[in-house]
Amino acid sequence: MSEVKKIATRMSYGNALVELGKEHDDLLVFEADLGGATKTTIFRDVFPDRHIECGIAEANMVGMAAGISTTGIVPFVSSFAMFTAGRAFDQLRNSVGYPHLNVKVGATHGGISVGQDGATHQCNEDFALMRTIPGMVVICPSDDVEARAAVKAAYEYKGPVYMRFGRVAVPVINDNPDYKFEIGKGVTLKDGKDLTIIANGILVSESLQAAEMLAKDGINARVINMHTIKPLDKDLVIKAAKETGKIVTVEEHSVIGGLGSAVADVVSEENLAPVHKIGVQDVFGESALAEELLEKHGLDAKGIYNNIKDYLNK
Structure with missing residues (x-):
């Protein structure tokens, strides 16, 4: 029996951004000093002029993305779930959710499977926090196929979207011709x-x-x-x-x-x-x-x- 193919959905996120970047010049990626972990360095290496490193300043990163989204740019902000949903909640609520701006959040390292990074980095509260923001779409894909499809759907959706991606490699279960991803459809x-x-x-x-x-x-x-x-x-x-x-x-x-x-x-x-x-x-x-x-x-x-x-x- 052949070994099951496994890919971490954070890797899928980085690869999907590159795919979208080749098709859409209006896509920008914001990072908060964790590009190697969130895999947005994959995008940076292909589109260095469309990757903005914000340093360890997640709240500022979200504020910057909110502002630039009003010009027609589609920003993807990226960091660990604990630092986007948690540390930058105020900005996501008031600067993105309240005016219903077209900002996408790529939150990696969600849940306890973050592992050795410990309790401070294991965000088990992000769904609850993001669900409370009116108009915020909340997505948690199950594998590589679904993660890449979710990123594409998020780009096409007009409004704020929160996506959680994982650290550990997981089996690819949606690799079939009948698979179709649609926001809000299980x-x-x-x-x-x-x-x-x-x-x-x-x-x-x-x-x-x-x-x-x-x-x-x-x-x-x-x-x-x-x-x-x-x-x-x-x-x-x-x-x-x-x-x-x-x-x-x-x-x-x-x-x-x-x-x-x-x-x-x-x-x-x-x-x-x-x-x-x-x-x-x-x-x-x-x-x-x-x-x-x-x-x-x-x-x-x-x-x-x-x-x-x-x-x-x-």
Whole structure:
């Protein structure tokens, strides 16, 4: 059996920017002293005159991008999720969100899989923060194919977009001719009738593996890749709730305010089904290998499987 192809979505981000840059002269990339990590140096090496290094000044970077976006330029601001969603929240809210400017945020190193960088750099709050900004689109792609498609869709969308990309390499699962990315439209990867797993980001592939493990126990789980947290695909969520009767959300984010909360909001409005949230349980991360952290927090395939089995047995 051939080895599964794995690519970090932060690498996909850098490559997608270059692809777009060749097609669109109005695309500029802003960086805050982390280009090597966010992979925007890939863009800088091809388009040095359209790459702006702002230094360790994320708030200023967002303000600069907001201003230049009013001239017709499409700026992509790039840094770690902790420094964009966290440190520059004020500027994203007031300088980008409030006037609804055409600024795109490429936030890398989201979630606990940042690994050894530790709790200060592991942002498990970004979905919650960005969801609260009116008009902000929030996307977390699951693999290389989806990440590159998301960057292209973000460029074409008129308005602010927040995209989270990961540090670790993840399996390519969307490399098929039928794949189509559309903002606000989830993708059913596996059908099932006993429950629905709704996941995003690097945990989509883990959820697919967990579903295979559940199938060996006679549990037929539907798996949905909900790459867009806002606007959420409400119709797909409602359909799954009605047809399977149970919803389990899986995300590399706090169980407070993220994908699980967005799904629960929709399901509770019509009292359709119980929602069980799997994610980071209101704790800070810590310094360790990404694989060790995912296992400790029950966010690898085995952990997701065990969590769902415990939930179903209650």
